[in-house]
Amino acid sequence: MIRLENISKQNSHRILFIEASAALLRGEKIGLVGPNGAGKTTLFRMITGEEAPDEGQVSVDRGITIGYFDQDVGDMAGHSALAEVMNGAGPVSEVAAELHDLEHAMADPDRADEMDAIIHRYGEVQHRFEELDGYALEGRAREVLAGLSFTQEMMDGDVGALSGGWKMRVALARILLMRPDAMLLDEPSNHLDLESLIWLEAFLQGYDGALLMTSHDRAFMNRIVTKIVEIDGGQLTTYSGDYEFYEAQRAQSEKQQQAQFERQQAMLAKEIKFIERFKARASHAAQVQSRVKKLDKIERVEPPRRRQTVSFDFPPAPRSGEDVVGLKAVHKRYGARVIYEDLDFSIRRRERWCVMGVNGAGKSTLLKLVTGTTEPDQGIVTLGGSVRLGYFAQHAMEVLEGDRTVFQSLEDTFPQAGQGSLRALAGAFGFSGDDVEKKCRVLSGGEKARLVMARMLYDPPNFLVLDEPTNHLDIATKEMLIGALANYEGTMLFVSHDRHFLAALSNRVLELTPEGVHAYGGGYTEYVARTGHEAPGLRE
Structure with a gap:
């Protein structure tokens, strides 16, 4: 259906593709992966004809209809x-x-x-x-x-x-x-709540056309795609299987290539040592000459390309008292709509509550009540002793000063920190090289979210309240964040539509339904096993 044959492409001074080839066949469902800036969106645009390769050919079978969803939805x-x-x-x-x-x-x-x-x-x-x-x-x-x-x-x-998020859903x-012959979906899982995400999953599983998509949601990708095409170092490499299989195969290939490289390096060192030792002796001239020729003919094994992954050891949070927050007889309404009526809810130290509920159920409202951003109409909300609160919400990004760079923003927040430590922090959240010199006003929504998260976690509070913290984070940054929060010894209350994030970090579930509020001991995985559904809005 769609073929990319020996394509090369350069944007400004950045080389994206070098004689790369791949194909999308009828009925295939392929996940497109690669680091930010690798050329995923450029690849989509070449398929739709919005851009042309510098060399090589993109061919689409005659009569094929293509539907392309990207993040730029335009005016509606x-x-x-x-x-x-x-x-x-x-x-x-x-x-x-x-x-x-x-x-x-x-x-x-x-x-x-x-x-x-x-x-x-x-x-x-x-x-x-x-x-x-x-x-x-x-x-x-x-x-x-x-x-x-x-x-x-x-x-x-x-x-x-x-x-903007709802307009993207319209697009x-x-x-x-349209149900075209081929769908190109660039991050379709962004801006979707969990119920919508699961519905889209089922829709795409039943779609009989060809699909090429990117997504930062590994659970979503795993359930849909049967092949992965990876962009790395200008090349396109195809792996048969889902995202988990690709990760395992990639790690195994890297391990094998590293072993081959090390074996060859050891052999080369041995040969070079022999040549250096005997090159001045006439009695060994023939042997030396033979070995020099042999070395010239050997095809050198390259070491595996290292993906830039930066981890960061966040300092431990100070200990809070055992009672972290308590809501007693809380009432909250917006106009005629009742959100909470006589709500009692408490959080103890080291509990990690994820809040589940359909749109409008009151998830963000609960977080606002707990953080004091919104006052209850009746009832009381009490923070416990020695509780230091950190709240991540979308509006938190508005506090960034537009004319300060990423690095200056970190320096302003932590004037006592060393430059090396702050650069490591920036790198862990995806700001490497010249990225740290970007002005905050030119950052994308995802970059702003990463910067706010970095500022919050460098000196972590002992009670984290997070509203959709993984929006716009790529898979590598999510994995780093999950690793950091898995070792976090404080208390958490959070909303997320990322099932991998929910399963990895929660140990309690608060479910908001029209019938009332239900608390479950155990994390998200246990909640799914006990209720038989992945989100409250999916009851049969």
């Missing part, structure tokens, strides 16, 4: 979310638009003399619309939007009033409704 306003999705549904939406125009023409008295031709054309177009299952289009569009957590009110409301729904 003046239509309902439903209309926006239906308008992008490919050929069927074009036929629907013509059908709509013909219906208007038939009702126009000024076009009475054209009526026979209009009616004839209407019959043809209507037949084509039926062939394309057009009359089911609105129902299918509503089904896709509902799967992505849209209410009926949001579907019918102006898409221009939605936040994603448009591609899903």
